[in-house]
Amino acid sequence: MIRGIKGVKDLLPEETPRWRFIEETARRWADRYGFHEIRIPIFEVTTLFARSIGASTDIVEKEMYTFQDRDGSSLTLRPEGTAGTVRAYIEHNRAAVPVPQKYFYFGPMFRHERPQAGRLRQFHQFGVESLGMADPRADVEVIALLWRILSNLGLQGLTLEINNLGYPADRDSYRPHLVTYLRQYESSLCANCQRRIEANPLRVLDCKVPECRAMTETAPRLADSLSEAAQAYFTGVLHGLDVIHIPYSLNHRLVRGLDYYNLTTFEVTATNLGAQNAVGAGGRYDGLVETLSGPPTPAIGFAVGLERIAMLLPESALRTTAANVVVYIAAFGDQGSGVGLSALEDLRASGIPAVSDFRSSTLKSHLRQADRLACGFTLILGDDEVQKGTAILRNMVTKSQYDLPLSSLPVAIQPLLRSS
RNA sequence: GUGGGUGUAGCUCAGUUGGUUAGAGCGCCGGAUUGUGGAUCCGGAGGUCGCGGGUUCGAAACCCGUCAUCCACCCCA
Known part of the structure; x- marks a missing residue:
């Protein structure tokens, strides 16, 4: 018997109705918020992902499905949707279109990971990207859309966490302080974090090992090193969320795994999801378009995992819409x-x-x-x-x-x- | 990549210190009802015990290997 590939699942007719329900809900809300669908390829030139996600990230280092095309060029199955969307934005010179470019997409993503609850090798995301607006209200709009979709689906036990990563210059000035602190207690950190001190010290803040958490509790905070501009921007975002009654909690440890984020980052987690408890996450990535040789373009977006939403979706949400008489x-x-x-x-x-x-x-x-x-x-x-x-x-x-x-x-x- | 759990009928699972022909519930097929579904009763079909080797008079069970799957680490949606 020929079996499906490890970590790649079939969706049988019994389960597709809940997926359609999720997709239709997301579409409806995206439409209300003025986002338009974009459909991009599921494979791209490898360097696109290496340059956008970050060459030293786990995704790029060991999780990509990369293969050689017949002409020898290196291609990769997309591990996420932002890189391709930004590539398309630049390639089609969407910066010249005189209205905000707000996109949403659906589709399969591919990462070579060990499968477990809520984690597959081919998984599906719904994501949005809002390009061109450097205004806290753009952040609020994107976060609100995420929250509305998840709430409207009837998901329980959700928490929206938010943090301010500041500008790259802020992190540059903060990093030495953090490294100096971590070095003092290096021996009491887990092996992983000892390695991270050099590679990516900010991630130590996100470590779940109790000893590391205790250690970083008293570490210098990025928030204290942020420039006035970054603080003012973040205050604007929080104020906006307050105004439209989106509940959030600040989490100064929240560090995203992709290199391109700056300023606002956020994540929605769920209880009852097992170890992989992030339902959706995103943030601002003002530098990415330029990194990929496009014009300076502020941007913010998020992605949600559809498998994880499907796991959380209560049966009652699938109200039996008066089925057609057959x-x-x-x-x-x-x-x-x-x-x-x-x-x-x-x-x-x-x-x-x-x-x-x-x-x-x-x-x-x-x-x-x-x-x-x-x-x-x-x-x-x-x-x-x-x-x-x-x-x-x-x-x-x-x-x-x-x-x-x-x-x-x-x-x-x-x-x-x-x-x- | 690392660690642990689990692989027995279509599904969910029993299976005693190794001992006759491997069981149950649900499902399926047929009959009671030769042209009227669901409920009930009766009957029936269906299993290389994941795979390969080993130990033994004898293995679903014990040992080794292997594959699959689930969960966790890691990482992330």
Whole structure:
């Protein structure tokens, strides 16, 4: 048996309704906030990701699906959506379009990680990117959209955490202070964090090991090294969130894993998600467009993990939207089978959903299938009916039956379906 | 990449210190009802015990290896 690839899942028909519900909700809110859909390729030139995400990040160092094209160039399955979106923004000179460029996207992302609860190798994200506006209200707009979508889906136990990473210059002046502090207590940090002191000291703040947490509790804070401009900007964002009543909590430890973030960063976490508890996250990335050789462009965005949302989505959220009435065609016998095929087609042509199971040859098995398929009505069509030029419509709930003329089936059936 | 758990029927799982023919519930098929579904009753089908080796008179069980899967570390959505 050929199996699917490790960490890559099939979504069977039983689960696609909840995915459609999530996608439709996200689309609806994105539309209300003035974001427009963009569809970008699932693979790009490798250097795009290396330059945007950061060459020393885990994603780029050991998690990308990279392969050689036939001409020898290096391509990579996208591990996230921002890089490609920004590439498209630059390539199509969207900076010249005189309105804010606000995009959203859906799609699969690929990272070679060890699968576990809430983590797959092919997973799906919904994300938005707001390009061109260096205004705290743009941050508020993006965060509000994220919060509205998750709240509207009925997800419970969510927390919005937010932090200010400041400008690159702020972090440059802060980093030596932090490193000096960490060096003092190097021996009591976990092995990982000892390595991080050189590679990425800010990530030590995000470590979950209790000893490291205790150590960093009294570490110098980035917040104290921030420039006035960065502090003023962040104050503007928080004020905006207050004004529109989006609940948040400050988390000075919140450091994102991608290099391109600055100023506002945020993350929504959920209880009941296991170890991978981030549902969605994002932040401002004012330098990225320039890094990729585009014009200076402020920007902010987020991405949410659709698998994680699907895990959290309460069953009650999938309110059974009054399903279409489906007619089951129970056609059997030499003549009934043939007439049944045209009855199916006639109903469908007039907009009535109709199904049948062609394996069934007796009325009994047909009715059983109609029941399993939860069809509201069954059209019984055997040789006797064909002789009389009629068909019997059975209401599967009330069990009442009506004789209908075969010659005008769709017309005769309509009012009976509606009255149910 | 590292660590741990679990692999027995379509599904969820039992299976005694190693001992006859490997079980249950649900599901499936058929009959009671030869043209009327769900409920009930009766009957039936369905298993290379993940795979490969080893120990043993004898292995689903013990040992080694391997694969798959889940969870955690790490990392992240």
